[in-house]
Amino acid sequence: MRVLITAGGTSEKIDDVRSITNHSTGKLGSLIAEAFLTHDVTIDYVTTATTLRPASDKVNIHEIAGTQELADTLQNLLQQQPYDAVIHSMAVSDFTPEKSLSQEDFLTKINQLIARQQPLTAEDLTVLTEDTAAKENKISSNTDHLFLILKKTPKVIQQIKQLQPATILVGFKLLVDVSKEELVDVARHSLIKNQADYVLANDLTSIHHGQHVGYFINKEGTIIGEATSKEAIAQLIVKTLLDTL
Amino acid sequence: MRVLITAGGTSEKIDDVRSITNHSTGKLGSLIAEAFLTHDVTIDYVTTATTLRPASDKVNIHEIAGTQELADTLQNLLQQQPYDAVIHSMAVSDFTPEKSLSQEDFLTKINQLIARQQPLTAEDLTVLTEDTAAKENKISSNTDHLFLILKKTPKVIQQIKQLQPATILVGFKLLVDVSKEELVDVARHSLIKNQADYVLANDLTSIHHGQHVGYFINKEGTIIGEATSKEAIAQLIVKTLLDTL
Numbered sequence: 199m200r201v202l203i204t205a206g207g208t209s210e211k212i213d214d215v216r217s218i219t220n221h222s223t224g225k226l227g228s229l230i231a232e233a234f235l236t237h238d239v240t241i242d243y244v245t246t247a248t249t250l251r252p253a254s255d256k257v258n259i260h261e262i263a264g265t266q267e268l269a270d271t272l273q274n275l276l277q278q279q280p281y282d283a284v285i286h287s288m289a290v291s292d293f294t295p296e297k298s299l300s301q302e303d304f305l306t307k308i309n310q311l312i313a314r315q316q317p318l319t320a321e322d323l324t325v326l327t328e329d330t331a332a333k334e335n336k337i338s339s340n341t342d343h344l345f346l347i348l349k350k351t352p353k354v355i356q357q358i359k360q361l362q363p364a365t366i367l368v369g370f371k372l373l374v375d376v377s378k379e380e381l382v383d384v385a386r387h388s389l390i391k392n393q394a395d396y397v398l399a400n401d402l403t404s405i406h407h408g409q410h411v412g413y414f415i416n417k418e419g420t421i422i423g424e425a426t427s428k429e430a431i432a433q434l435i436v437k438t439l440l441d442t443l
Numbered sequence: 444m445r446v447l448i449t450a451g452g453t454s455e456k457i458d459d460v461r462s463i464t465n466h467s468t469g470k471l472g473s474l475i476a477e478a479f480l481t482h483d484v485t486i487d488y489v490t491t492a493t494t495l496r497p498a499s500d501k502v503n504i505h506e507i508a509g510t511q512e513l514a515d516t517l518q519n520l521l522q523q524q525p526y527d528a529v530i531h532s533m534a535v536s537d538f539t540p541e542k543s544l545s546q547e548d549f550l551t552k553i554n555q556l557i558a559r560q561q562p563l564t565a566e567d568l569t570v571l572t573e574d575t576a577a578k579e580n581k582i583s584s585n586t587d588h589l590f591l592i593l594k595k596t597p598k599v600i601q602q603i604k605q606l607q608p609a610t611i612l613v614g615f616k617l618l619v620d621v622s623k624e625e626l627v628d629v630a631r632h633s634l635i636k637n638q639a640d641y642v643l644a645n646d647l648t649s650i651h652h653g654q655h656v657g658y659f660i661n662k663e664g665t666i667i668g669e670a671t672s673k674e675a676i677a678q679l680i681v682k683t684l685l686d687t688l
Contacts, residue, residue, distance in 0.1 A: 209464070212463065213619075214619045214647055215465060215466055215534065215617065215619065215647065216463060216464065216465055216466070216536075217463070217464055217466065218457065218461060218462070218463055218464075219454070219461065219462055219463075219464045220460060220461055221460055221461070221462065248493060289460065291461075292582075292584035293584070293588075293589045296588070301565060301568065304568075305563055305564070305565065305568070308553065308563055309562045309563055311557075312557050312562060312563065313562075317554045317557060317558075318550055318553055318554055318557065319550070320546060320550065320587070323546065323549075323550070323588065335619035335620050335647075336617075336618060336619040336647075337537075339537035339538070339595065341595070342565070342594065342595055343538075343541070343568065343592055343593060343594055343595070344538045344592075344593040344594075345590065345591075345592055345593075346590075346591040346592075346593060347588055347589075347590055347591075348588060348589040348590075348591060349587065349588055350584065350586070350587055350588070372460065372581075373581060374458075374459045374460065374580035374581040375580050402459055402460065402580075402581075
């Protein structure tokens with residue numbers, strides 16, 4: 199059996215000294231790997247430099263930082279060998295910095311647009327992200343406000359089934375402070391959109407002090423399991439996959 | 444002898460799952476603490492949850508995350524007891540997120556401003572950061588671009604001498620890919636502005652594979668020492684301070 203696990207949170211560079219980071223200790227991904235390791239398995243484990251990781255010679259670690267690097271690494275791995283299952287628990291940045299403008303540069307550009315005396319459309323906004331000066335290695339702090347324009351990253355999870363339609367894909371959906379109904383509903387939609395076979399739905403407000411509430415949902419949208427700790431979630435996911443495989 | 448050391452990099456929350464993080468392993472701060480520990484010293488050590496730290500019962504750890512928390516912690520400590528020296532090696536965020544707008548909300552607000560048919564001024568930009576809807580716990584990814592408006596953080600280092608004029612303050616200046624001349628010049632200016640007694644000037648491009656070039660500059664603006672590794676920089680700083688104290 200060969201499985202691919204992603205864990206931790208990606209970081210998107212703003213400049214050479216700052217990043218936008220998605221929080222994730224990687225603990226859950228690490229527990230999922232450990233639950234698999236009691237069986238005959240080889241694991242490819244994609245994670246970041248600072249994340250918790252399982253220690254075993256049956257685990258091949260692949261380090262990434264940003265979303266593009268994650269996409270490239272997954273593509274390489276998925277093209278090299280078939281996986282029985284892919285568990286994509288990594289918290290991936292939805293946006294990556296495209297351009298930063300000082301308050302002064304922002305006003306200058308906006309006022310150039312205004313001078314045309316037409317309402318702005320989405321296309322006009324490309325003017326804001328155009329390159330003007332040389333690329334800055336470290337953004338100067340010499341302005342009262344900084345305008346950071348971020349663009350959407352490609353949905354990494356959606357390439358998994360495109361490259362390996364036969365693998366069993368487990369996705370994750372994390373929301374913050376919503377009802378169970380909304381959480382499960384949004385998770386079901388993400389499952390369909392990402393062609394996942396299962397999705398683990400969880401809410402940040404129910405993750406603290408060792409507690410971690412998760413709902414495990416299958417392709418039909420049915421909640422097939424509930425757990426209240428990271429250990430129990432890991433067991434639930436791995437047991438379900440082993441029963442299926 | 445009692446010294447206060449800050450080390451690591453601050454994180455500014457964008458929402459409940461994302462932050463802007465200043466990179467810093469905290470290694471240099473940790474080595475400075477260790478160099479002090481061979482002498483009779485008590486150290487207050489302000490750092491973040493994920494940063495390397497010295498292990499000794501003569502080191503009191505104070506954990507912070509964001510710039511405001513850092514400012515509050517330093518104020519408390521500096522009001523409680525006198526320090527012989529303060530070594531402020533932490534990489535502090537210059538900006539903190541004030542508001543995030545989807546592309547759609549950004550266009551709506553900008554077009555309201557444009558309708559007045561006057562060029563925008565800095566004051567107009569407050570409209571962009573006004574609260575409209577309820578605060579979002581997790582920014583929706585349902586937009587092509589995200590506009591993140593960041594405001595300047597207060598200069599934490601500048602409160603140190605205000606609270607303790609008699610302490611010896613060591614600041615740090617990190618630039619990226621500039622000439623030695625420019626680096627030293629900018630570091631000298633920061634020293635004066637921050638009322639520091641010494642500043643360690645370094646360039647990110649000369650920090651790699653165990654190498655770390657640093658210039659140690661005194662109040663008069665003279666380079667009083669050069670070092671090419673973190674260990675040597677730590678020794679240089681601590682020796683200079685011990686000779687002065």
